[in-house]
Amino acid sequence: xxxxxxxxxxxxxxxxxxxxxxxxxxxxxxxxxxxxxxxxxxxxxxxxxxxxxxxxxxxxxxxxxxxxxxxxxxxxxxxxxxxxxxxxxxxxxxxxxxxxxxxxxxxxxxxxxxxxxxxxxxxxxxxxxxxxxxxxxxxxxxx
Numbered sequence: 040x041x042x043x044x045x046x047x048x049x050x051x052x053x054x055x056x057x058x059x060x061x062x063x064x065x066x067x068x069x070x071x072x073x074x075x076x077x078x079x080x081x082x083x084x085x086x087x088x089x090x091x092x093x094x095x096x097x098x099x100x101x102x103x104x105x106x107x108x109x110x111x112x113x114x115x116x117x118x119x120x121x122x123x124x125x126x127x128x129x130x131x132x133x134x135x136x137x138x139x140x141x142x143x144x145x146x147x148x149x150x151x152x153x154x155x156x157x158x159x160x161x162x163x164x165x166x167x168x169x170x171x172x173x174x175x176x177x178x179x180x181x182x
Contacts, residue, residue, distance in 0.1 A: 046087070050088070052091055056093075056171075056178055068143035071144050071161065072147040074093055076090050088153060091160070095164065097166065111128035
C-alpha cells in the first residue's frame with residue numbers, strides 16, 4: 040500500500056472567517072494555526088502547503104484569562120546595544136490590536152520557510168468588516 044502525498048497543484052483551498060469576539064486568545068490561536076497548516080484535512084502532508092485561508096474579524100475583542108492583561112509584555116530588539124523595547128498588553132491592544140493575535144498564532148507555527156508561506160494566508164481585522172466577501176468565506180466556529 041502506497042502512502043498518499045499531496046501535490047501543491049492538487050490542493051483545494053477554502054476560506055474561513057472567524058469571529059474572535061469573546062474567544063480566548065490561546066485557544067483561538069491554536070485552532071487558527073492548525074487550519075493554516077492544513078492539519079484539519081485528510082490529505083495533510085508535512086512538506087506541502089495544504090492549509091486554508093483564515094480571516095479573523097473583531098480581533099480587538101479577544102479575551103485573555105487571569106492576570107495576563109496586566110502582566111503580559113511583548114518584547115522586541117532593534118539589534119543595537121540597549122535596543123530592547125517593551126510593550127504591555129494594554130498598550131498593544133490600544134495601538135495595534137491585530138498584532139496580539141498575529142504574534143500568538145506565529146508562536147504556534149513552526150519556524151520554517153513553509154510555515155512563513157502558510158502564515159501569509161492569515162488575514163486579521165480589528166473590526167467586524169473585511170474585504171474578502173468575494174471569496175465567500177465559510178463561518179468557522181471555534182470553541
